[in-house]
Amino acid sequence: MHIDSAFGDLAHQLPKGLLARMERAQGTSKSIASEALPRRTFLKMSVASGFALGAYPLVAGAQGAAPAAAPDGLKPFQQPAAFVRIDKDGTVTVTVNRLEFGQGVLTALPMILAEELDADWTRVRGVHGDADAAYVDPVFGMHLTGGSGSIKHSFTQYRELGARARAMLLAAAAAQWGVDPGSLRTENGKVMGPGGKVLTYGDLAEAAMTMPVPQKVTLKEPKDFRLIGKATLRLDARAKSTGTQNFGMDMQLPGMLTAVVVHAPVFGAKLKTVNDSAAKAIPGVKAVFRMPTDRGGEGVAVVAQGYWAAKQGRDALKLEWDTAAVEKVDSVAQLASYQALAKKTGMVKFKADMAPLAKAPKKISAEFTFPYLAHAPMEPLNCTVQVTGQGPDAKVNLWLGTQMPGFDALAAAKVLEVAPNNVKVNVQMAGGGFGRRAVPTADYVVEACTVAKLARAAGLEVPVRVMWSREDDIKGGYYRPLHVHRAEIGFDAKGRVLAWDHVVVGQSIAQGTPFEGFMIKDGIDNTALEGMRDPYDVPMRLSVHHPKVNVPVLWWRSVGSTHTAYVMETLIDEIARATQQDPVAYRLQLLGDKHPRHTAALLLAVEQSGYGKRRLPAGQAWGVAVHESFDTVVAYVAEASITKGVPKLHAVTAGVHCNLAVNPKTIEAQVQGAALMGLGTCLPGAAITFKDGVVEQSNFADYIVARLPDMPRMAVHIVPSADAPTGMGEPGLPPLAPAFANAIAKLTGKTPRGLPFKLA
Template sequence: MHFDWIDRAALARSAGAGLSRRGFLKTAGAATGGLVLGFALPGAHRFAQAADAKLHAPNAFLRIAPDNTVTVIVNRLEFGQGVHTSLPMLIAEELDADWSQMRGELAPAGDAYKDPAFGIQITGGSGSIARGFTQYREIGARARAMLIAAAAEQWKVTPSQCTTSKGMVLGPNGQKATYGALADAAMKQPMPAAVVLKEPKQFRYIGKPMRRIDARAKSSGRQQFGIDFKPENALTVVVARPPVFGAKVTKFDAAAARAVKGVVDVLEVDLDRGARGVAVFATGYWPAKQGREALQAEWDSSAVEKVSSAQQLETYRKLAKAPGGAVARQADVSKLGTAAHKISAVYEFPYLAHAPMEPLNCVVDLKDDACVIWAGTQFQTVDQQVAAGLLGLKPEQVTINTMMAGGGFGRRAVPASDWIGDAVRIARAWRSAGKRGPVKVVWSREDDIRGGYYRPSYVHRADIGIDANGQIAAWDHKIVGQSIMAGTLFEPMMVKNGVDGTTIEGMGEPYAVPMNLSVEGVKQNVPVLWWRSVGSTHTAYVMETLIDEAAHVAKVDPVAYRKKLMGEKHARHRAALDLAVAKSGYGTKKLPKGHAPGAAVHESFGSVVAYVVEASVVDGAPRLHRAVAGVHC
C-alpha cells in the first residue's frame, strides 16, 4: 500500500511549470558586490491558509562574487546525503559555471527556503532533488541570461551572439569575461521573463560523477559540524534526564556537582514531555559530564507509565491475534479455512534508535527580545515556531543557523522539537537565574540512545491461504504498534480512519493479492518518530519474505512468482527486478555448493529497488556473499 507524504498538486504548481518571473528576485548584494539572486515560493501547500497565498520575501539562493566564486544557498540540511553538492550541481549546470568555483552554504530558517510540497523548511521525504530540481536549475538559467545580457551591453552586441563556458561569457569577436567581472553589471539587468532549460543530452554535470564540494574539508577534519561550534564565552551544558519519559527529579546533590573543577552552576530545568531534569553548566564537556555524574539524582516516576518490553510484546502478540482494529484494506478472507495450504507467521520488530554518528547538540544565545540558535536541524520552521512559543517571541525573532550535521536518519526532524526545545528551556532557565551568554547543550552517545523518539516496535500477524494451483486465495494481516503521526502537524493528512499511513506503507503492493489489512494503534509512554525509510523498515521485510514463503509452497521460482503477482502493472518494479536478475546471472549462473540465490523488490519514497543476492548458511547463521541491485528512481 503506497502513501504519498507530499502534496503533489502543490509541487506541480510550484515546480512543474517553472516559476514565474515574479518568483525570482534580485536581492541586495553583499558589501563586496556581485550578483545575488533569490526566489520566493507561493504558499500553496497542505498546511497553508488562504491568507498565506502570497509571495514570501526573497532570500538569496545564489551569489556570484567578483572573484568568480559561485555560492549556492542550500535550503536543506547536509548530513551526509550530499545535498551540499547535488543542489549546487543543478545551478552550475544551467549557469555553465566552472565546477572548481562552486561553493555551498546551508540556509538559515526562512520562508523562502520552505519545501514547496510540505510548506515548511524540512529535509525529509527523500525529495530534496525531486522538489528542488526545477527551482535551482531556473535560478542558474536566469543568472546566466543576466550575465550574458551584461556582457552583450558592454561589447555592444546582441545576447544571441554570446555563449558561455566554465564561468565565462564569450563574445562573437573573441571577447571573454568572467562571471565575477560581470556580476555587478549583471545585477543591474532586468530579470528575464522566461528561460529555456537544457535538454538532458546537454548536461555536463547532472547525472555525472562529481567531486563533492565538502569532501576535502570532511576528509581532512576541517569541516565544522554543529558539535564543533562554540561561540566565545559559551558554556557547555550536559543534562541529567529522567530514566522514565516524563518523570521529574526530586533530589540531587548540586554541591557535589559544583565541586567539580570547571562546573559553573547547576540548575533544575523543564524538559520535553513534561519532565524535569538537572542541567550542569561548565567550561567544557568533560567537567559538565563529571558534574552530572556527581549529582546522585533521584526521580519521581509515579505519575507516568512505565513501559516493560516483555509486557509490551506479550500485549502486542495478543492484540495481533485478536479480531478488530482499524481497517486499512478490505478483502474476502473466507477461503482461508478451506485453502489447500496455509502460511501463518508472526513478525516482531523492536524499537530502533537513530544513533547518528554525531550526537544531538544545540547552541542557544538568548537575548531580551531575540534568540539565536545554531543546530544541525532537519526541521527549521517547526523548531523556530516551538522556540518562539517557549520564549514568548515571534518566529521572526528567532534566528536558526543551520549547521552541518553528522547523520540524522530522521532524528533531527521532530514535530515536538524535543532537543531544540530542551536547549531553549535551558537557556531560559539560565537567563531567569540572572545569567547571560550562550549555552551549548550536548548529548552524550548514551543520552542519544536513551533519549527516545525511536522507530516504533511492531508486531505483524499474517495468515495466508494458498489454493491447489499455488495462487494466494486469502491473506489476513494485522499490524500492532504506535502511530508516528498521531498528535503531529502531519496527522490530518497521514492518519485516515484511525490508520497511520506510515504504519502500512509498503504493504500489499506491487502484488495483486486479496489482503485484508487492519491496524491496532497502541499508545505507550515511549516517544516515537520516523526512522530512515519509515514504514518500509518493517513492511518491506514482511512482504518480501512472505511472498518467498508463498512461492516456496507453490513450488514456483520466486522471481517468476513475483512477476506473475504483479501482472501487467507496476512496470517500474518489473524493470528493476529484471535488471537485477540480468546483472546477477540469476537462474543461469552456477553457484558453489551450499549457496543459493534470493530476490526481493520494494518501493519506498518513489524509488524502486530490487535485489538479487547469493547467500549460504555457515554454522547456523546466514552469510551474504554477493548482492546485485536494480534501481528505478
C-alpha cells in the same frame, strides 16, 4: 504522542502550503491557489565582492513573518537572489535548502543549479540555507529535509534558479555590448559574444543583479547535460576525509559554556529530590538547574566550562525520581499485548473478501515482530544557543544540524519569548540523523533554549552549547515504533493468492503532532502501512491497531517500509517456495506489465548478479527482494550462508530505478549506506527494549549497529532514465533484510519471522 507545552500552538503557525495539503487530505480544500507561500522582498544589495544573492533577513515565512510582495510574481523559493552568489573571481556559491547529513545534497543540488547556469564546476561551492521562506521544500511548503524529497522536490526548482541567474548574466552582457541577448551563449562560467568577445561571470555579477528576474525560462534537454548524470566527487569529501569538517557539536563561540542534561529514567517522570552540592564543587561547573523536559518530565542541567566538566558535574548529582504517575513499559508484556491485538481485525485500510481463505488448498499463517530502534547517528544531538538583548526584542541565534529549521525556530521563539522573526537558525553540517533531527516537538531544541533561558536568568549571559552523549541519544527516546504483523494467506497450487488477511499493530508516529491531520485518515496512520500490498495485486484485507504507549516514536530511515517490506517480500518468497516456483519468475508473473520500474530494477539486479547462471560456493544461497519507497524501486540479489548458526551476508547486487540519476556516485553511496543500515537491523542486539519503563540499552556495546566488517561485497547498478529523479536517501534500506532472510530460508527451510534474526 504529546506535544511539548512550548510547542503546543505550532499547528496554528504552519506554512500555508502544508496546511492546504492537510486540508485537501481531509477533503476540505478546494483550490491549489491557497498553497501560495508567504513572500519576501527581492533583495538587491550592492556588494563589492560581486553578485551577492542571499537571504539576508532573519525573517522567514514559516516563522510567522508578514508576507511581502515578490517581483514578477515569483515565490521566494523561485528567486535566484536567495540561492546564488557569484564573486569577482568567478566563484559560485549555491545555497542549499536542505540539511547535509551524509546524503550528498550539498553537492547534488549545486550540480543541478550549475548545470543550467553553465557554471565552471571547479569554482562551485555549496552552503546551507536557514529558516528563510526561500528555503522551504517547494512541494510541502515547509522547511524539511526528509521523505527522500531533496532532489525529487527541488530538481526543477534548482534548474530554474540556475536558468534565471544565467538569463540575468546574459542580459548584463548584452547591455554592456549593445547586442541582443539571443546572440550570446554561455560556457563554463563565461559569456561568449560577437567577434570573440568574452566576459566571465565574475565580470558581470554586479551588473547582473540589477537585471529583471525572468518568470519563465527554457531548460536544457537531458541530452545536453554536462554535469547532471556524471559521477561527481562530493564537495565536502575532502574536509570529511581529512577530519577538518566542522559539525554542529564542534561549535565554538567566545565565552561559550557547555551544558549536559540528566533526563528521567522513565519518560515523563518527575524529580523527588535534587542534591547538587557535589556537582557544584566540580572545577569548571558554573550552574546547576532543575528544569522541565520533553513529554512533561523533569531533568537537571549542569552548565560548565567544557563538556568534560559538565559531564563530571552531572555524574556527581544525587537524584531521586518519582515515576508513580507515568506508565512503565515492559517489553515482554508489551509484546504479549501486541500479539493478542494482532489476532483481532483493527481499523480497516484495504477491504477484500476473506471467504476463500477457509477453503484455500494451501495456507500460510505467520506472525512477525519488529522492535523499537534508535536512530543512533554518529553525531549525537546538540544545539548551541546565543541570546543578545532583553525582552521580546532580543535576538536569538541557533547553531545545529536540523532537518526542520522552521519548526525549530518556532520552538525557540516560544521558549525564549521572542518574536519568531528574531530567531536565526544557522544550519550546521550534521553527522547523520535518519529522522531524529526532524522532531515535531523540537525536543532537543526546546531543551537547549530552556537551559539558555535559565542561564541568562542566573546572570550567565553567554552562548550555551547543549550536548547529548551517546548514552543520552540511545536512551533519550523517539524510536522507530515496535510492530507486530499477523498474516493469514490462502493460495492455490500455482501461487495464486485467494485471500490475504493481514493485521498490523504499532504506535502512530503522527498522532498528537501537527502532522496528524495530514498523515492520519479514518484513525489510520498511513506511515505504518506504506509498502503493504503494492505492487502485488492480491486480495488483501489490511487493518491496523495503534496502541498508545509511553514511548516517544518518530520516523526512522524509510519509515514504515522498515517492516512492511520485510513482511511482504519474505511472504511472497514463501509462497513461491511452497508452490515450487523460482522467486524471481514468480515476482515477474505477479508484476505483469503494470509495474515496469519494478521489473526493470529486478531484472537488472538479477542479470548483474549472475543469479540462475552462476554456481554459488557450497553452503551459500541466493535471496531476492524488491521494494518501492519514496517513488524509487530497489531490488537486491543477496548471497548468504550460515556457519554454526550465524548467518553471513557475502554479496549484494542492487538494481535501482530512481529515474534520472543526478549524481551516480552519490546514489551508489546512498544505497551502500542504506544497505549496511538495513543489515544492522538483522543482527542480534539490534533492538531497544524496556524493563520497568527504563531503556535497557545505553551504547554500541549493547545496542548493535552494523560495522564495516559486516559489509558484504556490493555492486550498485542504476536503470537508465531521463525522467525527473525520485527519492534516494531511504529506498536502499527496506529490501536488504528480506533478501538476506530469503537466502536464509533457502538454507534452513524456515523464514526468520522478524528482526533481528532469531534462528534458534
